[in-house]
Amino acid sequence: MTSTTTNPETLSVLDRPNSYIGKTVPRPNLDRLTQGRGLYVSDMELPRMAHVVYLRSPYAHAKIIGIDAAAAKQLPGVIAVVTGPELAAVITPWVGVLTHLKGLKSAPQSAIAIDRVCWQGEAVAAIVATSRAVAEDAAELVAVDYEELDAVTDMRTALDPQTPVIHASLGDNLAFERSLDAGTVDAAFAESDAVVEAEFVFGRHTGVTLEPRAVVADWNPGDSRLTIYQGTQAPHMVQNIAALHLGLEESQIRVVCKDVGGSFGIKVHVYADEMATYALTKLLRRPIKYVADRIESFNTDIHARDHRCKGKIGVKRDGTIMAFEIDDITGIGPYSMYPRTSAIEANQVVNLVGGQYTTKNYRARTRVVFQNKNVMCQYRGVGHPIACSVTEGLVDLAAMKIDMDPVEIRRRNLIADDAYPCASPSGLKFELLSHHASMDKLIGMMNYDALRAEQAALRKKNIHRGIGIASFIEVTNPSAAFYGVGGAKISSQDGVAVRLDAQGSVICQTSITEQGQGSESLTAQIVGSVLGVSMGKVRVILGDTDNTPYGGGTWASRGAGIGGEAALQAAKVLRRNVLDVAAAILQASPAELDIVNNAIVNLDDGAVRIELRELCRIVYFRPDTLPPGIQPELMATRHFVPxxxxxxxxxxxxxxxxxxxxxxxxxxLLRHWVVEDCGTIINPQLVDEQIRGGVVQGLGAALFEKCIYDERGQLTNANMADYLVPMSGEMPDIDIGHVVSPTFETELGAKGAGEAGTAGAAAAVSNAVNDALKPFGAFITEIPLTPQVILSALGRI
Amino acid sequence: MKASAFSYARATSVVNAIELLAEHGDRAKVLSGGQSLMPAMNLRLISPELIVDIGDLTELRGIAVTGDRLRIGALTRHVDLLNSADVAKHAPLISEAITHVAHAAIRNRGTIGGSLAHADPAAELPASMVALKATIIVEGPAGERQIAAEDFFTGIYETALEVDELLVAVEVPVAQRNSAHYFSEFARRHGDYGIVGLAAQAVVDGDILTDLRLAYFSVGDRPVLAMAATKLLNVAVTPAVLLEASETLGEELDPQEDQQASVSMRRHLAKVLLARCVATLLGRPELSAGEVL
Structure with a gap:
């Protein structure tokens, strides 16, 4: 089913009078947040609420011989010290696999380690006390007797026969492997005039949300219900998982997600310590609060991008790319993350490499291995930055080899703008893309030729500047193909309910969630535009499984495209219902009427016939005055999935x-430009902010961010002084342009925009640095590009 | 990340603060701006039993010029150094160094006494004091002691301060005619501790350096006064002379390795700073071009 319903009024939200679509309007939640009146989980206080601190393993791999909590339990204010085996009485373990990722395996993971820890930071005991400070004091008194085991840390040797196997039951340390061979790769390389190979190395890094992960879990034995207050991107997923492992019905669990201080994919998973917190409230029958501190965030928030990818490209002298080949390996920690698994990023790398180019010859292999480090999983851009850096790094190497301008080689190989629909060698289906229009726009925005001239002039003064280009494709608006088909109870559809109150204001409940990206704003913009109601009269309710329709939430750049379409369709139904009632009241035909500026007007001359407020008064308080047979429905619900x-x-x-x-x-970093095509733009400022934020995270990857582990599996920079996030002082101006190719699968036409910035930023910077270093004969394929890496490549140290 | 429980005393006078320190010894810690102490306590890297808050001791705050000495009270905040016309005139090296100290929020709270007593070998102010030939003034039960900055810093977070002494002020000689200075550091991000930094104070007579104090930071366990400077004094500085000084510098520095830089990278960056420093002090940009490194 597609959403394009026949509509007698040929309504398009894009061209309605007073439409908010395509306009920069302030976010409805701006005042509340800037006045400090947001409500984050860490702000919450409930009667009898206790605080939990998790005692975490200092070893990457160790047997737990014994835990002595006697002294800790004596400390005033301590309510309980709970170990893994004790907690296992109320919560079952899980295995993070999906059936569509064939061969993916993982071992059962417990909320708190039972007899063995598998990474530095895994929880071994929960200390529950009247305050976080007391719980931390008590944690220092818990004596854990460990027997340290050999740690598997280097992904490159994780599969060697002499390397210990982390989970004996799995037989080896291989979690997942995928191979792909499309077209005639060997023949294509043989026909190439030049073949270039390189190994690309990506630093393991993480999302660093301003607000750490936080949960308040409240089991109420009186009504046998668990309320989970959590900063999550996917409330219904959390509901499903918690119910499954606590032995409850989903109806017994309410997940409430108030304000969230950043997510970036970090908060789309279910973590062991969060599961433990749900279990603790059930065990102790009182509200339990868990707020990760910054060290815990670095040690337990999912990491990402730890890949080493060998790449190969064949090219003709005329610039024609003949084939791509990659061999990728990634280490994901000791468990595949739950419930989305840790094979998705590697899978995406295989899917995406070379996807913007015309060549059909593509061979790929990826291997996902276990290691005794923190778990890795989906973080903003999932696989895209790796695929883009490998692809675009190879294209630049090829261009260098045949002495062709980097823009020119791309123009000769990017899929033509009139070639759609088409598919990539890995089977990705493209509805409509705009690589060439985007490149043309970018070249104009940056004044490419002038920049090249400036670069040449400055070389003579011993100033070395570089230009880097990176084109990319991005997965957005995922259907059930992402998780549902693999057996995960993660909805790919979203729902929106809209209703009018007795004064003509709109209450809108949506299953997408808000973590700062503007879900609330875009929903209000769409609903206001379609209904003909001012945005200020639209209140959007999100993040509450008791009070919103069932849906996936906000992740994988899906909120606007999927949740936005559901909002559009729901508002259209409500609008029809309103016009039906108005027609009855006014003794007119619905087709002659419209809603503009909160009033029913004549479609032809715009004359106001009745205020919406008055219509609602009649419907709710004087239905007796309506003609017989009319049953007004001033509430409508619609769901949508691609x-x-x-x-x-x-x-x-x-x-x-x-x-x-x-x-x-x-x-x-002197300047950065982005042209992207996310289809219909609902709010230009929100889209641009998303792009800029994504770019900054990509620039962090390019120059700064890396989780540095030693050979024993110790994370050595788990703090904000040593783990370098990108700061405003080092960020360049980021100019953004748009090309608009709407998706025709929805009436709204919006695609996702949340991850485009992250996808290509690091690749652009790497290519620019290598362009600057060209006269020195250095080409670096490792990020972050630290001064140490660059000086080493230059042979200066 | 909650500090373990501690007692708190707000000192009513310098004498009172010294009494508290004498009574509690190394179980007590002085709270000044708190910009290093509080994070360390919250991380439970240190757990003092008593915090002696000297924030009320207004007599320790302020900047004054007496004769040829600029005196800066220990409680003077970084932001006040940054905004002081006296500091800009008489010790411009400090004005420049302070812009590299962390971020505005930290400069609004952090104090010079706190920074010097904390003695982080990567910090900007200790090296600046060494370059400026500053005198550190401390008070203890036996009265006042004056310690040359060069002798004050004794190791990582270690100083010549006794546990019952309080750092009360620093004094630096005011800049003379022909005085020149140079300050630079290589930090990954603005406000981070430098990977290598240099605070230099010089006297320039025409084309000749007649005095030069090169105080490096982040290259050892305390600020390092480089003897290589002597190679550059009272001679016409040619690339060959600079190269010789640079080689001497490489030999005398014994920097540590960490996540930011290897030993050889630190030596290399120190040499880059030397060349840029000399080129700047003498107004000869050609000296900082590659071949002397």
Whole structure:
């Protein structure tokens, strides 16, 4: 089913009078948040609420011989000290696999380690006390007797026969492997005029949300219900998982998600310590609060991107790319994350490499291995930055080899804008992309030729600047193909209910969630536009499984495209219902009427016939005055899920302009440009902010961010002083342009925009740095590009 | 990340603060701006039993010029150093160094006494004091002691302060005619501790350096006054002279390795700073071009 319903009024939200679509309007939640009146989980206080601190393993791999909590239990204020075996009485373990990722395996994981810890930071005991400070005091008194085991830390040797197997029951340390061979790769390389190979190395990093993960779980034995207050992107998923492992019906669980201080994919999973917190409230029968501190965040928030990917490209002298080949490996920690699994990123790398180019010859292999480090899983951009860096790094290497301009080689190989629909060698279906229009726009915005001239002039003054280009494709609006088909109870459809109150204001309940990206705003914009009601009269309710329709939430760039379409369709139904009632009251035909500025007006001359407020008064308080047979329905609900395309692909291209100090290895980011195509733009400012934020996270990956583990599996920089996040002082101006290719699968036409910035930023910077270093004969395929890495490549140290 | 329980005393006078320190010894810690102490306590890296808050001792706050000495009270905040016309005029090295100290919020709270007593070998102010030939003034039960900055810093977070002494002020000689200074550091992000930094104070007579104090930071367990400077004094500085100084510098520095930089990278960056420093002090940009490194 598609949402395009026949509509007698040929209504389009895009061209209605007073439409909010395509306009920058302030977010409805702005005042509340800027006045400090948001409600984050860490703000919550409930009667009898206790605080839990998790005592975490200092070892990457160790047997737990014994835990002595006697002294801790004596400390005033301590309510309980609970170990893994004790907690296992109320919560079952889980295995993070999905059936559509063939061969993916993992071991059962417990909320608190039972007899063995598998990474530094895994919880071994819960200390529940009247305050966090007391619980931390008590944690210092718990004596755990460990027997340290050999730690598997290097992904490159994880599969060697002499490397210990982390989970004996699995037989080896291989979690997942996928191979792909499309077209005629060997023949294509043989026909190439040049073949270039390189190994690309990506630093393990993490999302660093401003607000850490936080849960308040409240089991109420009186009504046998568990309320979970949590900053999550997917409330219904949390409801399902908690019910499954606590032995409850989903109806016994309410998940409430108030304000969330950033997520970036970090908060789309269910973590062991969160599960433990749900179990603790059931065990102790009082509200339990868990707020991760920053060290715990670094040690337990999912990590991502720890890949080493060998790449190969074949190219003709005329620039024609003949084939791509990659061999990727990634280490995901000791367990596949639950419930979305830790094979998705590697799978995406295989899916996406070369996807923007015309060549049909593509061979790929990826292997996902276990190791004794923190778990890895989906973080903003999932696989895209790796695929983009490998693809675009190879294209630049090929261009260098045949002495062709990097823009020119891309123009000769990007899929033509009139070639759609089409598919990639890995089977991705593209409805409509705009690689060439986007490239043209980018080249204009950055004034490419002038920049090249400036670069050449500055070389003579020993100033080394570089230009880097990275075009990319992005997965958005995922259907059930992402998780549902693999057996995960993660909904890919979303629902929106809209209703009018007795004064003509709108209450809108949506299953998508808000973590700062503007879900609330875009929903109000769509509903206001379609209904003809001012945005200020639309109140949006999100993040409450008791009070919103069932749906997936906000992740994988799906909120606007899927939740937005559901809002549009629900508002259309309500609008029809309103016009039916209005027609009855006014003794007119619905087709002659419209709703504009909170009033029913004549479609032809715009004259106001009746205020919406008055209509609602009549419907709710004087239905006796309505003609017989009329039963007004001032509430409507619609759901939406894409069916025709598994994903609505978007595309874009980024460019970076950097200066490298070849004496010090420091890189200065001078300017960054992005052109992206997310289809219909609902709120330009929100889209641009999403792009910029995503770019900044990509720039962090390019230059700064890395979780540094030692050979024993110790994370050595788990703090904000040593783990370098990108800061405003180092960020360049980021110019953003748009090309609009709407998806025709929805009436709204919106695709996702949340991850485009992250997808290509690091690749653009890497290519720019290598462009700057060209006269020195250095080409670096490792990020982050630290001064140490650059000076080493230059042979200066 | 909650500090373990501690007692708190707000000192009513310098004498009172010293009494508290004498009574509690190394179980007590002085709270000044709190910008290093509080994070360390919250991380439970240290758990003092008593915090002696000297925030009320207004006599320790302020900047004054007496004769040829600039005196800065220990409680003077970084932001006040940054905004002081006296500091800009008489010790411009400090004005420049302070812009590299962390971020505005930290500069609004952090104090010079706190920074010096904390003695982080990567910090900007201790090296600046060494470059400026500052005198650190401390008070203890036996009265006042004056300690040369070079002798004050004794190791990582270690100083010549006794446990019952309080750092009350620093004094630096005011800048003379022909004085020149240079400050630079290589930090990954603005406000981070430098990977390598240099605070330099010089006297320039025409084309000749007649005095030069090169105080490096982040290259050892305390600020390092580089003897290589002597190679550059009272001679016409040619690339060959600079190269010799640079080689001497490489030999005398014994930097540590950490996540930011290897030993050889620190040596290399120190040499880059030397070349840039000399080029700047002498107004000869060609000296900082590659070949002397």
């Amino acid at each position: 069916r025709e395309y598994p994903f609505a692909f978007t595309n874009g291209v980024q460019a970076a302009w950097v200066e490298v100090d070849t004496d010090t290895g420091f890189v200065k």
